[in-house]
Amino acid sequence: MFNIFPLKGSLEHVKGFYCDGVSVGLKPNGANDVAFIRSDVLCDVEAVFTTNQFQAAPIVHFKRYPENFQTNFLLINAKNANAMTGRKGIEDIDTLFASLRATYPALQNPIMSSTGVIGYRLNQEKIAQSFSKFDFEAKNSDGAARAIMTTDSFKKELCLRVEPENGTPFHLGAICKGAGMINPAMATMLCFIVTDAALPKADAKEALSYAVEHSFNAASVDGDTSTNDTVLLLSNGQSGGYDKEAFKEALALLTKHLALEIVRDGEGATKLVAFEITGAATSEEAKKVAKALSNSLLVKTALFGEDPNWGRIASTIGASGVTCNDETLEIKYDDVLVFNNTQRELDKEREMKAAAIMKQPSYTIHCDLGIGSGTFTAYGCDLGHQYVTINADYRS
Amino acid sequence: MFNIFPLKGSLEHVKGFYCDGVSVGLKPNGANDVAFIRSDVLCDVEAVFTTNQFQAAPIVHFKRYPENFQTNFLLINAKNANAMTGRKGIEDIDTLFASLRATYPALQNPIMSSTGVIGYRLNQEKIAQSFSKFDFEAKNSDGAARAIMTTDSFKKELCLRVEPENGTPFHLGAICKGAGMINPAMATMLCFIVTDAALPKADAKEALSYAVEHSFNAASVDGDTSTNDTVLLLSNGQSGGYDKEAFKEALALLTKHLALEIVRDGEGATKLVAFEITGAATSEEAKKVAKALSNSLLVKTALFGEDPNWGRIASTIGASGVTCNDETLEIKYDDVLVFNNTQRELDKEREMKAAAIMKQPSYTIHCDLGIGSGTFTAYGCDLGHQYVTINADYRS
Structure with a gap:
């Protein structure tokens, strides 16, 4: 038996995770456009990516890491998808992370995620400005959730607190973006989920694939599939709590909620x-x-x-x-x-x-x-x- | 060697075929809404229908005839698709033809074709009014082409005259409708082609399937497939002329032209x-x-x-x-x-x-x-x- 409670906000409730969003001028209206999510300790990573064969540079970059790698840092930018940019697009990510390491030396196996227009190189100079603007100790989910928005008309985030009977509570938090290009093969969107549950690697895979199938993959706005679709699940085990059934159900609830938020925010949708x-x-x-x-x-x-x-x-x-x-x-x-x-x-x-x-x-x-x-x-x-x-x- | 010439108009040039279109008040604006195409002598029929599993009543009615049946009459109405109407929808067609036979006793194995809204019974009373309004000796392609229009913003028709070297000339004429619901599995439309070529049955099948694949099946407006898609080829052999290659090429040209007219007339299309x-x-x-x-x-x-x-x-x-x-x-x-x-x-x-x-x-x-x-x-x-x-x- 267990209880699941929604909390106001999202990532800030999950132990050991930090995040922030800042503006470096990629969005002409001065809104936040670059965000990070990081963990105090190394995280296991579970990912589901687009089925599009032209996967964007950040996805190719991710896949160069060895299986079961761990990370403590995720960098996200809006306005440029870094897709169809070839080898140069991947080199740009390496260059950015080399520069970030100067500011944030603890960086290990960093991941990038991008959304925006296809076919242009990243503006490295602008994105690198974020490194001196970030507060690396912040728990600013609101700022991060806003930074990843593109045609979204509202920000999308959710936190669930899971209380297993006679067990230690744990949390799942997520920020998400998506409004157009939502499709059947995999809803085109970015969703970054973090959890402090003591999640076994095998359970993570099973729970995420079940959750995605009945949420993002069941959502549709226009039947197109982007080059950048990404769902990431980072787990750092910092709560010490875990219950397999409770985690699976909470993850399914979380992704279903966010997928429906995306459909509801379908470009111009009223129903x-x-x-x-x-x-x-x-x-x-x-x-x-x-x-x-x-x-x-x-x-x-x-x-x-x-x-x-x-x-x-x-x-x-x-x-x-x-x-x-x-x-x-x-x-x-x-x-x-x-x-x-x-x-x-x-x-x-x-x-x-x-x-x-x-x-x-x-x-x-x-x-x-x-x-x-x-x-x-x-x-x-x-x-x-x-x-x-x-x-x-x-x-x- | 052969020459193919486009002629102004369409069905009226094809020997032994007659057609007319009249208004019986199905279209509220008083435009033509019922048409017929008939031949003096019995015609071979070749047909390609929608791949939609809910085929409309007129298609089910057609398929009740024995293989290689011949016909001399085709009745077409707009505004009502007679689809999802079950057995009643088929009985309605039989009742209409029983009534038409009183006016036009020569009727043999008549075919019906319908386009319009799904889920309503035919207005038999109104459609039957057309029988006393038709001029059965008319060669009024313009009137017939207009009667089959729904969201079409212009009528679609074409005639090709084929002159085989040292052979007898023959004709292919067609009227066609379609603007929305144009799709990949088979472009949603009605196309009625008549020819006075002395066309062998086996050649008809081959030529029509090649022509449809590279014309209507290559055209797309919105990816939906209707319950009523129909391409009919009626041949009465009245010219006495035929050349296999010339016929195949002319049929491909004719269907390609009409398919492009449909795409160009895609609902709201500008390109x-x-x-x-x-x-x-x-x-x-x-x-x-x-x-x-x-x-x-x-x-x-x-x-x-x-x-x-x-x-x-x-x-x-x-x-x-x-x-x-x-x-x-x-x-x-x-x-x-x-x-x-x-x-x-x-x-x-x-x-x-x-x-x-x-x-x-x-x-x-x-x-x-x-x-x-x-x-x-x-x-x-x-x-x-x-x-x-x-x-x-x-x-x-």
Whole structure:
């Protein structure tokens, strides 16, 4: 038995971790644009990266470390993805860390993470200015969470305190960014999770892969996959506490919360919709349908228009390539049945009820395929004018 | 040797075919909404339908005919897709044709095709009114082409006259509709092709499948697949002329032209862009990349914004799951190189040149993966505010 409590803030509650965010002029509006997260003692690292084959320089840099390496420092910049920059992009990271070591000699196996425009070299001079601006003893989660934002309209962070029955409490804290390019293969975003749990390496891998599958990988804004997607889990064991089930559940809660925050902040999104698929032949097929729905432009524009046009839902299911049958299919918006074999036409009353549900900021579209017992829930948002405005102009 | 000439108009030039379009009040603005195409003599039929598993009632109705059946009549309505209507939807078609036979007794194995909203029964009373309004001796391609339009902003038709050297000339004519929901598995549209060539049944299948693969299946507006996609080829042999190579080439030209018209008319589209992929490991992989690019929201919004942000092109290629390598990749906008291994950063001069190309109404984005010899060209359009406006409101 255990209890999980959310705490206000995020990284500052996790023992032995420090962080700060500063502005060095990468963002023209003077907002924070470089951050660090560090630990007093060396941390185990667990990572999940983008499936994009053109992985950005910081990811290639990370992978040069030997397996099971430990680190005590993570540097993050916004406005430049350091992607498609070739060998020079990796050399730039080495140069930066050489310079950081002069200021912060304890540096061991430092990691970098970047987000922003593809195809430009890092502005090393500006980023290096952060080294004299950082307070290395700070626990400034707010400043760090703000520094990693790009098109995000709000900062994303969370802390969970886990209290195992008769055990030592431990914490998980995370800061996260993401708003556009959220995709099916892996939601395009950065998420940095730290924990003071005494986490065994094998458990970390299992818990993180389960958590990512049902959170970031179930979230979708536009179906594109970036070159920089990263989820990092740093654990320093400083609380001395641990409980396998409690940790797994807390990590799943934490990532689910942050993934939904990202979807809710989808570029120009006004709705957060859960696509709950049941009755598919397999869970793999349920996932395929759920993602097809959450990525369909015609579905997304219908959500934006608050139009209970269930035909687009049905058509997308039929096009998704899974086993389905219109005689066993049932579609509900929350608890309102909009389609099944005996009620194929939407009467005025049910149409009005469905339309009312679609006016809410969040709701569930439930599709029971009536074939087997596969289930999966994906999370998506609508697509409105703001998405086009942001992405037609975005170069930051 | 042969010559192929485009003629003004479409179906009216093809011997033995008649068509008309009338208004029966399905479209609230009083525009034509029901059309027929018929032949004096029985026609062979070749068809390609949507890969969507929820095929609309007219498609199910078609498939009930025995293989190699012949027909002399095709009825088409707009505003209602007759999809997800179950058995009732098929019975409605039978009832309509029973009533049409009273007016037009020569009817044999009639075919129906529908486009519009999913999930509503056909308005039989209104559609049946067309039977007394049609001029069954008309060659009114313009009227028929207009009747099948939905969100199309212009009508789509074409006629090609083929003159084999020392042979009898023959014709191919087509009317076509499509603007939204254009997708990778099969472009969502209706295309009705008629020919008076003395076309052998086996050649028809081969020529149509080749033509569709490189035209409608290479066209993409938004990646969705409708329940009603249909390409029909009716041949009545009335010209007595035929040449296998000439027919194949003419059919490919005809479908390519109409597919590009559909992309150009993509809902709210302002650009027509060819994604020409070369150097892929296989042609299948080239196709995968070409379609990923033409379907990517981030690419499409960048086209709309006229932003030479090649990073989005590269990122989409990397995410497409094909063999690729950023050291062999080369990206050009028309003849302007924007990325290769030695020129990774876009200098001001090349950026301005690329931006100038993107201001054109159509251009080619050429990606050479530098891996093998696979090639494929897909056609796409940009995604602007109009797309959102049309699809947030569309119920017609």
